[in-house]
Amino acid sequence: MESISRRTFSTKLSSGIAGTALLSNMPFACAMDNTSKMKKLGVALVGLGSYSTYQLAPALKDAEHCYLAGIVTGTPKKEKEWMEKYGIPQSNVYNYDNFDTIANNDDIDIVYVVLPNSMHADFSIRAAKAGKHVICEKPMAVSVDECDAIIEACKKANVKLSVGYRMQSDPYTNEVKRLVKEKPFGNVQYVSSDAAYISRGNPGQWRLNKSLSGGGALVNMGVYSIQSNIYGVGMNPISVSAQEFSTRPDYFKNTDETITAQMEFPNGTVAHMFTSHNANANRLFVSFEKGWIELNPCHSYGPLSGRTSKGETIAYPHKSQQMLQMDDFAKHILTGTPNVTPGEMGKRDMIIVEAIYKSISEGGKQISLDLGNMGIVG
Amino acid sequence: MESISRRTFSTKLSSGIAGTALLSNMPFACAMDNTSKMKKLGVALVGLGSYSTYQLAPALKDAEHCYLAGIVTGTPKKEKEWMEKYGIPQSNVYNYDNFDTIANNDDIDIVYVVLPNSMHADFSIRAAKAGKHVICEKPMAVSVDECDAIIEACKKANVKLSVGYRMQSDPYTNEVKRLVKEKPFGNVQYVSSDAAYISRGNPGQWRLNKSLSGGGALVNMGVYSIQSNIYGVGMNPISVSAQEFSTRPDYFKNTDETITAQMEFPNGTVAHMFTSHNANANRLFVSFEKGWIELNPCHSYGPLSGRTSKGETIAYPHKSQQMLQMDDFAKHILTGTPNVTPGEMGKRDMIIVEAIYKSISEGGKQISLDLGNMGIVG
Numbered sequence: 001m002e003s004i005s006r007r008t009f010s011t012k013l014s015s016g017i018a019g020t021a022l023l024s025n026m027p028f029a030c031a032m033d034n035t036s037k038m039k040k041l042g043v044a045l046v047g048l049g050s051y052s053t054y055q056l057a058p059a060l061k062d063a064e065h066c067y068l069a070g071i072v073t074g075t076p077k078k079e080k081e082w083m084e085k086y087g088i089p090q091s092n093v094y095n096y097d098n099f100d101t102i103a104n105n106d107d108i109d110i111v112y113v114v115l116p117n118s119m120h121a122d123f124s125i126r127a128a129k130a131g132k133h134v135i136c137e138k139p140m141a142v143s144v145d146e147c148d149a150i151i152e153a154c155k156k157a158n159v160k161l162s163v164g165y166r167m168q169s170d171p172y173t174n175e176v177k178r179l180v181k182e183k184p185f186g187n188v189q190y191v192s193s194d195a196a197y198i199s200r201g202n203p204g205q206w207r208l209n210k211s212l213s214g215g216g217a218l219v220n221m222g223v224y225s226i227q228s229n230i231y232g233v234g235m236n237p238i239s240v241s242a243q244e245f246s247t248r249p250d251y252f253k254n255t256d257e258t259i260t261a262q263m264e265f266p267n268g269t270v271a272h273m274f275t276s277h278n279a280n281a282n283r284l285f286v287s288f289e290k291g292w293i294e295l296n297p298c299h300s301y302g303p304l305s306g307r308t309s310k311g312e313t314i315a316y317p318h319k320s321q322q323m324l325q326m327d328d329f330a331k332h333i334l335t336g337t338p339n340v341t342p343g344e345m346g347k348r349d350m351i352i353v354e355a356i357y358k359s360i361s362e363g364g365k366q367i368s369l370d371l372g373n374m375g376i377v378g
Numbered sequence: 379m380e381s382i383s384r385r386t387f388s389t390k391l392s393s394g395i396a397g398t399a400l401l402s403n404m405p406f407a408c409a410m411d412n413t414s415k416m417k418k419l420g421v422a423l424v425g426l427g428s429y430s431t432y433q434l435a436p437a438l439k440d441a442e443h444c445y446l447a448g449i450v451t452g453t454p455k456k457e458k459e460w461m462e463k464y465g466i467p468q469s470n471v472y473n474y475d476n477f478d479t480i481a482n483n484d485d486i487d488i489v490y491v492v493l494p495n496s497m498h499a500d501f502s503i504r505a506a507k508a509g510k511h512v513i514c515e516k517p518m519a520v521s522v523d524e525c526d527a528i529i530e531a532c533k534k535a536n537v538k539l540s541v542g543y544r545m546q547s548d549p550y551t552n553e554v555k556r557l558v559k560e561k562p563f564g565n566v567q568y569v570s571s572d573a574a575y576i577s578r579g580n581p582g583q584w585r586l587n588k589s590l591s592g593g594g595a596l597v598n599m600g601v602y603s604i605q606s607n608i609y610g611v612g613m614n615p616i617s618v619s620a621q622e623f624s625t626r627p628d629y630f631k632n633t634d635e636t637i638t639a640q641m642e643f644p645n646g647t648v649a650h651m652f653t654s655h656n657a658n659a660n661r662l663f664v665s666f667e668k669g670w671i672e673l674n675p676c677h678s679y680g681p682l683s684g685r686t687s688k689g690e691t692i693a694y695p696h697k698s699q700q701m702l703q704m705d706d707f708a709k710h711i712l713t714g715t716p717n718v719t720p721g722e723m724g725k726r727d728m729i730i731v732e733a734i735y736k737s738i739s740e741g742g743k744q745i746s747l748d749l750g751n752m753g754i755v756g
Contacts, residue, residue, distance in 0.1 A: 189657035190657040190658075190659050192570065192650075192652065194568070194570070194663075196568065198667065241621050241742050243619050243744070245640075245642055245646075247645075247646025248646075258648055260640045260650055262621050262623075262638045267625075268623075268625025268626075270636055270652070270654070270657070272570075272650055274568060274570065274650060276567075276568065276648075278646075279648070279665055280567065280568075280665050280667070280669075280670065281568050281663075281665045283663070285659075285661070287572075287574075289658070291658075292659070296672075363742065364619050364621075364737075364741065364742030364743060365741050365742060366621070
């Protein structure tokens with residue numbers, strides 16, 4: 001990834017190099033503040049699987065307000081490799097047994113929990129107890145009760161909590177939010193979002209093991225659709241109904257393969273979502289009174305792509321979403337800017353996940369939701 | 379509309395003027411046969427509302443194998459206007475009372491029933507009894523029983539029957555069918571289609587009066603989504619579940635405003651549809667193992683627009699879908715080419731419509747369908 005400072009980047013954009021139709025209100029505008037003079041926060045990654053290896057660690061090399069300070073791994077041979085690659089001292093290397101002693105390490109400001117979903121609550125709570133700010137990878141946990149426990153632990157420890165919703169820091173997402181809020185196409189009336197890929201790997205992977213994942217496509221990919229339906233409408237839903245489909249039960253033994261769901265919103269908007277581990281789809285379509293916008297791809301690591309009914313292209317130079325996400329959280333800690341992915345957002349989405357599973361178990365019945373503005377930021 | 383013969387048109391296409399990425403297997407290829415030497419069939423339009431006035435009558439001026447020979451109207455002042463505009467003799471003008479005497483008029487080969495939905499069965503059956511071939515506008519009728527009665531009457535009278543599904547003759551639709559069948563992107567795994575517009579007109583219009591329409595968005599626009607889901611997958615569904623949403627009950631008094639439905643297919647494909655009289659959406663998305671195709675707009679009168687995950691554009695020079703549709707039916711009668719929109723297709727879709735309403739009345743329950751290859755042509 002090309003390393004350009006945010007200041008340079010903003011300048012490039014405003015001078016037109018981006019060739020972009022819809023560039024106003026970019027989150028990069030924040031580059032003009034003085035946070036660049038502040039200290040960088042140290043992040044410890046807990047769990048060194050592919051997401052840490054190929055997304056988070058490289059993103060932390062480019063981040064402005066945080067850096068990779070430590071690792072927590074259960075695989076000893078990874079320790080040396082990561083220490084060398086990222087210049088991490090032995091004193092900042094932990095395993096799952098001695099993890100709690102991270103409380104004594106001033107190099108570590110933020111603990112990012114990147115473990116299988118069923119371990120999120122345990123390690124997030126332990127990180128909070130160690131006095132560290134917490135990023136909990138999505139889905140936040142495997143139940144609403146666990147989300148509550150994490151939120152409570154962070155409050156009690158007086159540490160900040162965010163969920164690893166990288167899309168919330170992405171400029172495409174924020175452009176959708178702007179168009180929904182500023183209404184150049186009028187009010188939203190229908191939203192459809194898809195988040196799906198075809199799983200063909202080892203059927204023994206943790207994502208396909210319910211005791212580790214807590215669920216299948218819905219908790220892995222569906223939370224992206226839940227999120228994009230919500231920011232596509234600009235409010236929380238008041239009901240959801242859902243359906244489950246299964247065509248490869250030999251492969252998807254105890255996790256959901258394909259789920260569709262319909263959400264109803266206070267303003268009458270209807271949103272549909274499709275999530276699957278057995279199909280490719282990666283889209284957000286927002287229909288307004290006077291036009292539409294579409295992102296495709298929408299939920300991938302990028303580069304994303306978008307267009308509008310006016311024939312405009314929505315395009316931004318590619319930046320690591322994970323870098324933007326972690327920088328946003330670091331800035332929240334350092335300067336008090338809004339936490340764009342608070343724990344309440346992760347809990348809200350888990351309430352919806354549980355309602356979707358309930359609807360499916362009750363034959364597609366519409367389930368009421370009482371979310372208020374929970375998790376809606378800005 | 380520019381009047382170019384099909385032969386000229388095909389030549390233009392093959393010489394590259396169309397600028398189209400995916401031009402093979404175009405239905406225009408049929409222009410190379412010798413049907414142009416045959417007589418044109420006379421069509422009588424029953425009901426001179428806006429669809430007849432602005433779509434069908436102009437299309438019949440450009441059609442190659444049929445022409446506007448007669449009219450049937452309940453509005454006397456339209457008679458003279460249409461006679462003058464289209465050179466129709468008084469002897470080919472009927473009202474709803476003397477309609478059955480059309481049996482004695484050799485100028486009329488085809489009767490196209492363009493009345494409110496609840497009148498389709500009555501006039502289609504009377505047209506068959508008069509010995510005329512029948513085009514019944516979509517939705518075919520307001521119940522499966524009525525569809526059966528129409529099909530039976532046409533069989534008994536030994537006349538041909540088609541449903542006014544203009545999309546089935548459209549080159550974009552046929553390109554989707556080709557890609558689904560020839561599998562350059564692999565097998566289909568997910569389909570999503572939307573057919574919706576915002577109704578703001580006179581709330582007393584017949585489309586919003588259930589006794590005349592038989593239903594709301596579902597029967598008016600939803601049948602397009604049902605059709606595009608089916609040709610997007612290439613087979614008939616085996617189950618459907620559905621949900622209804624209402625936000626403007628004062629305007630949509632007794633017809634459905636917004637309906638979502640999910641279809642399951644024998645090969646495991648899941649398809650979603652959205653139809654509404656209270657939102658704008660007009661799309662077909664087909665996701666394959668190795669890519670996707672999208673039409674947007676998809677169900678309008680055109681020009682349509684399409685693209686693929688390879689960055690290709692799907693584009694054809696605009697031609698009247700209604701002209702292509704009526705010419706296809708005329709050729710079916712004249713030369714025995716396949717009837718691309720047989721009565722069984724209309725009946726199949728009404729079976730699905732009734733199942734969708736049943737699912738809604740049962741709280742979203744999945745309803746099994748036993749359709750076999752009913753209505754699948756080619």
